[in-house]
Amino acid sequence: xxxxxxxxxxxxxxxxxxxxxxxxxxxxxxxxxxxxxxxxxxxxxxxxxxxxxxxxxxxxxxxxxxxxxxxxxxxxxxxxxxxxxxxxxxxxxxxxxxxxxxxxxxxxxxxxxxxxxxxxxxxxxxxxxxxxxxxxxxxxxxxxxxxxxxxxxxxxxxxxxxxxxxxxxxxxxxxxxxxxxxxxxxxxxxxxxxxxxxxxxxxxxxxxxxxxxxxxxxxxx
Numbered sequence: 001x002x003x004x005x006x007x008x009x010x011x012x013x014x015x016x017x018x019x020x021x022x023x024x025x026x027x028x029x030x031x032x033x034x035x036x037x038x039x040x041x042x043x044x045x046x047x048x049x050x051x052x053x054x055x056x057x058x059x060x061x062x063x064x065x066x067x068x069x070x071x072x073x074x075x076x077x078x079x080x081x082x083x084x085x086x087x088x089x090x091x092x093x094x095x096x097x098x099x100x101x102x103x104x105x106x107x108x109x110x111x112x113x114x115x116x117x118x119x120x121x122x123x124x125x126x127x128x129x130x131x132x133x134x135x136x137x138x139x140x141x142x143x144x145x146x147x148x149x150x151x152x153x154x155x156x157x158x159x160x161x162x163x164x165x166x167x168x169x170x171x172x173x174x175x176x177x178x179x180x181x182x183x184x185x186x187x188x189x190x191x192x193x194x195x196x197x198x199x200x201x202x203x204x205x206x207x208x209x210x211x212x213x214x215x216x217x218x219x220x221x
Contacts, residue, residue: 012054020207090165101174108145157194180220
């Protein structure tokens with residue numbers, strides 16, 4: 001039986017969704033963020049030295065990092081149709097988005113989150129200065145990067161309905177978190193109609209809904 005070490009409001013929600021799409025039985029071990037710091041609980045360090053989620057146990061195999069977990073599950077259960085054939089245009093796009101979702105896409109989103117928290121974590125007298133620093137970093141560095149990335153996603157979804165091509169794949173599962181996080185942190189206007197439609201499509205999938213039931217409250221949905 002597969003066990004998913006799952007942290008609320010985190011990237012591990014995608015692993016639950018993938019397992020539902022694959023139709024595999026699994027157990028969920030839930031961990032809750034600290035309400036003030038938003039950090040994972042120390043119990044996760046007993047699972048992985050970095051104290052991060054997701055981590056998957058499959059018998060005597062333990063896999064961490066969302067992208068690595070996705071690859072492991074797809075390789076262990078071939079024939080799902082969730083991964084295009086290798087050495088094809090769709091296969092190359094799949095590999096690109098699989099890695100981009102946890103690489104380039106997450107950097108500005110993580111910075112946006114960090115700088116939103118800085119003013120809340122400093123002494124009261126220092127908050128005006130911290131607010132000024134956060135606003136400046138957002139205006140000069142973070143928001144322009146997010147604008148560039150979300151415009152890129154919008155354009156790519158103009159090439160095909162899904163990120164790796166015309167057929168839904170695990171690349172769309174991987175990209176779900178960056179797109180959901182961007183919608184939450186910066187919002188999508190009228191110029192992001194394809195991204196909004198993408199969110200509507202994935203949120204309507206029965207496997208996505210089942211994963212929400214298994215994982216518990218998830219703010220980005």
